[in-house]
Amino acid sequence: MASSTAAWWHPIAAYLYILHLDGPALAWEYLRRHPDYQHDWRCRHRHAALTAHRWGLCLLEDPAHDARDATPAWMPDPDRLLQILPDTGGATPFRLWRFPGHKHLVHDGTRLLLTCRLADRILRAALAPTLQDGMACAYAVRAGDRLRARWRAGGAELTLLDGAQAAAAAARSRPGATALGHLRTLQALDATLAGASQREVAEVWFGRAVVAAQWHGDSDLRAQVRRAIRRGQAFMRGGYRHLLHGEGKG
Numbered sequence: 001m002a003s004s005t006a007a008w009w010h011p012i013a014a015y016l017y018i019l020h021l022d023g024p025a026l027a028w029e030y031l032r033r034h035p036d037y038q039h040d041w042r043c044r045h046r047h048a049a050l051t052a053h054r055w056g057l058c059l060l061e062d063p064a065h066d067a068r069d070a071t072p073a074w075m076p077d078p079d080r081l082l083q084i085l086p087d088t089g090g091a092t093p094f095r096l097w098r099f100p101g102h103k104h105l106v107h108d109g110t111r112l113l114l115t116c117r118l119a120d121r122i123l124r125a126a127l128a129p130t131l132q133d134g135m136a137c138a139y140a141v142r143a144g145d146r147l148r149a150r151w152r153a154g155g156a157e158l159t160l161l162d163g164a165q166a167a168a169a170a171a172r173s174r175p176g177a178t179a180l181g182h183l184r185t186l187q188a189l190d191a192t193l194a195g196a197s198q199r200e201v202a203e204v205w206f207g208r209a210v211v212a213a214q215w216h217g218d219s220d221l222r223a224q225v226r227r228a229i230r231r232g233q234a235f236m237r238g239g240y241r242h243l244l245h246g247e248g249k250g
Helices: 012-018 021-031 036-041 048-052 145-161 163-172 177-193 198-206 208-214 220-243
Strands: 082-086 101-108 112-117 121-126 137-140
Touching: 012 177, 021 177, 021 220, 036 163, 082 145, 121 145, 177 198, 177 220, 198 208, 198 220, 208 220
Parallel strands: 082 121
Antiparallel strands: 082 137, 101 112, 112 121
């Protein structure tokens, strides 16, 4: 993604947006860094659909776009994806422009996927092909082995549709240790992909003076960097799929 001599991965400020990403958004951050995925994007004119499916996507997404701009259509659906369906006996009308946040729609070949970005939350929904604005609607989750997990995730999404609850949730939301771990992991992964050494990563994280005093074969500093690099590579090479189901996010 950059030349090996570039120090673009040094500033921590460039990674702060990672702290407020949900599982599907984090999954994209790892996938878009995969050199093979980047190659497939450049060669996307050939067998694009089959290539996308290889990565767990309905459509290929530009890896130059980070999670703040990208709207990847995952397959199978992430647990957090809310289904919005017509409901002939319902009283609540579907009003797209009443959904909170900045809205983005993408068609995955079958239906419209809606992404609403709030200050530090993301609402994701799939709109049934027959749903029209003003039509009575119902919210649903997919059945299957992960029903309980989808039900819990869907409940969290529904709070964003209630203005008061959404404001309270945003006020309570603070990045946790897992979010900070993903920030460090992605920074270390970028450094490795750019050709940096483990010691260079440590110097950015802890400072040159600390590294000069504490860097040796079995030092804690070295172990932290190694773990972050291994973790980043594991997520990039397929582990990102677990993040679609809420695993690894806290």
